[in-house]
Amino acid sequence: MSSSAHHVAYFPLEDLPTAEVDRLEEVYAGLAGAVRDLVDVTLSTAATEELLEEARAAVDSVTAALRVRQSEGPLGVRHNGHGRTWSWGNAVIGPRNATAPPLEVVGPDEDGRVTAEVVLGPAHQDEPGVLHPGAAVKLLDHLMGVTAADRRRLTMTGTLRIAHHRPTPLGPVSLAGWISGEEGSKVFVHAELSAADGVTVEADGVFVIPRWARD
């Protein structure tokens, strides 16, 4: 199901002023950002085994402290009734999800283009220095869902066709997607992932507006 479903399907209201949502997001994103750095150094460290074991114990104690109080159920997507929405846990865009880059999806702009710029590090590696092709598709899938939803409807991912032209080097990449056509309840989306030297992955998707969401 496309992440675009977020914007309509499951959308609880939380009565928080926008400024407070922004402040809380900064707190959670700060912790998740620190965890992202830890994920990266866990891949690159050449520390002694003694230090590795100490680090593991320290991480376990932080985890234990944070576990004492946990919120029930998934984070989902929330809104505050004043136009502020947040999807903190999402595997692609969630600022609170240390496995998410996180992707900041922008648009659609006046030309209908939805874009994102992100720097992908070693956590997204396949071969040395190369972005995992599945990781590329994961980001494209999400951006295409947002593109299909077009800020105004629920769509579900139907089929995707992915063409890997060549390996994508780790580092800065950009994504762009746009609606290439519509036909009844179907929305056709084209998207590309590009490295510094051009497009490396292209995707065409068919998204469907479910019957129950058409009115």
Added chain:
Amino acid sequence: MSSSAHHVAYFPLEDLPTAEVDRLEEVYAGLAGAVRDLVDVTLSTAATEELLEEARAAVDSVTAALRVRQSEGPLGVRHNGHGRTWSWGNAVIGPRNATAPPLEVVGPDEDGRVTAEVVLGPAHQDEPGVLHPGAAVKLLDHLMGVTAADRRRLTMTGTLRIAHHRPTPLGPVSLAGWISGEEGSKVFVHAELSAADGVTVEADGVFVIPRWARD
């Protein structure tokens, strides 16, 4: 590029006894496992902001300690000349990569089936309780690459066609892939991702044996 390229393309030798590789893997996987737990609790914790800030500071100090000595370059895929290979950093299968489930890919078995069983938690969420569709494709892409390589050749992902039948609930999922045909330098792979109640995502891929790798 398919992760299967690992098995041939970039494959440095490290002169380590297999038992030592296993032991080191346990050390690194232990730390990465602890970081995975921290990633999850970062999503679910309802700790006070004071505790969140303390946790962030503690994580930062662990990261700083591990950064003092870092290995150069990517982890890649290594082998020890005694049949033991390891791909510790990989975004899908790397035990040292806290963003990887990690997926343990098994096979191909005597019927040519490549399979994997994994429990996917909140770090892989899209909608509440639902696996991110892109995360599903990321895992399928990897398993299909291993399937196409068939333990004996380099293949690169050409095109993938993904059909999302319905949302996949978070929790235990299983993946299976097999070669559905071969034609010259092309290898056709079919794969499925299933939840407890059946197949939720199907994928068909065309993998290519690059000219320079055909002999």
